[in-house]
Amino acid sequence: MEVVHGVPEVRRAVESARRGGRKLGLVPTMGYLHAGHRALIEQAVRECDEVAVSIFVNPTQFGPNEDFARYPRDLERDLAVCREAGASWIFAPEPAVMYPQGPGVPGTLVLPPESLTRGLCGAFRPGHFVGVATVVAKLFALWQPDRAYFGLKDFQQTAVLRALTTDLMFPIALVLVPTVREPDGLAMSSRNVFLSPDERTTALALPRALQAGWAASHGPHARPADVLAAARAVLEATPGVALQYLELVDRETLVDTVDLARPAMLAVAAQVGKTRLIDNVATDGPAPLAAPVAAGSEARQA
Numbered sequence: 001m002e003v004v005h006g007v008p009e010v011r012r013a014v015e016s017a018r019r020g021g022r023k024l025g026l027v028p029t030m031g032y033l034h035a036g037h038r039a040l041i042e043q044a045v046r047e048c049d050e051v052a053v054s055i056f057v058n059p060t061q062f063g064p065n066e067d068f069a070r071y072p073r074d075l076e077r078d079l080a081v082c083r084e085a086g087a088s089w090i091f092a093p094e095p096a097v098m099y100p101q102g103p104g105v106p107g108t109l110v111l112p113p114e115s116l117t118r119g120l121c122g123a124f125r126p127g128h129f130v131g132v133a134t135v136v137a138k139l140f141a142l143w144q145p146d147r148a149y150f151g152l153k154d155f156q157q158t159a160v161l162r163a164l165t166t167d168l169m170f171p172i173a174l175v176l177v178p179t180v181r182e183p184d185g186l187a188m189s190s191r192n193v194f195l196s197p198d199e200r201t202t203a204l205a206l207p208r209a210l211q212a213g214w215a216a217s218h219g220p221h222a223r224p225a226d227v228l229a230a231a232r233a234v235l236e237a238t239p240g241v242a243l244q245y246l247e248l249v250d251r252e253t254l255v256d257t258v259d260l261a262r263p264a265m266l267a268v269a270a271q272v273g274k275t276r277l278i279d280n281v282a283t284d285g286p287a288p289l290a291a292p293v294a295a296g297s298e299a300r301q302a
């Protein structure tokens, strides 16, 4: 495994993979890797000849009052996780490599369709998806992967990146990987490290709310309002959960679902203490609390 930091080194790596006719996978991350990230990397290693993992806390996707400065970082540990998972390259650029114009001057930006960004997280994080789309477009242009791996935990992000890949005509297959959870159901997140023990317990209201909503969606004659009410009841019964949104949306369009016969996603975002958490479940997929837990999922407990 090789650690690369600059554009010329990346170009050399990509050229050597291309010359050898090897299929290249890319796993973009912000580091502080946990078992969710590892699931992406391991799937990429299974499906591709070479895998690059990028580790970059992207400043343009954080708002001015968000946690960019205190976002957790541990490159040494991340390198060990990537090596163990079988990655070929780690790309760990300084911000000046990705944004050479300097701090606060992002240069060319990528604007995703408003229909995909005005709701859900987009309503609470103005500009967030412009930052995500911009950095992913740069990573795609630089690495030119055959396949790129993203987690369904960030469901709205996957919708934005699907549109980006199609609209900007990147010849890249997006592979979407199911959410990896802690044994008690909490979705793995680098931000879980911020939770105090009490907050960690409070945070379980999110997967439990999704579980209740998922169960309600399987009841006879279930309506969207029943699903939302079942999930909301769990959240409202848990002190310390400051709800941002709870929505049942169409998986293609992200608009509120009126018909449970179509593929839908129940999505939640809440602040627990100072930590913002998101989670979601597909109403036609497995129950969130029955989801498989990755081996070694204790690696990054709060």
Ligand code: AMP
Binding pocket: 028, 029, 030, 031, 035, 036, 037, 039, 040, 149, 150, 151, 152, 153, 154, 177, 178, 179, 180, 181, 187, 188, 189, 190
């Ligand atoms: P991040 O480092 O948080 O930007 O995440 C990097 C990638 O890992 C994104 O595609 C995320 O959706 C994915 N990811 C984060 N947490 C999980 C999880 N618990 N399960 C599966 N994928 C995840």
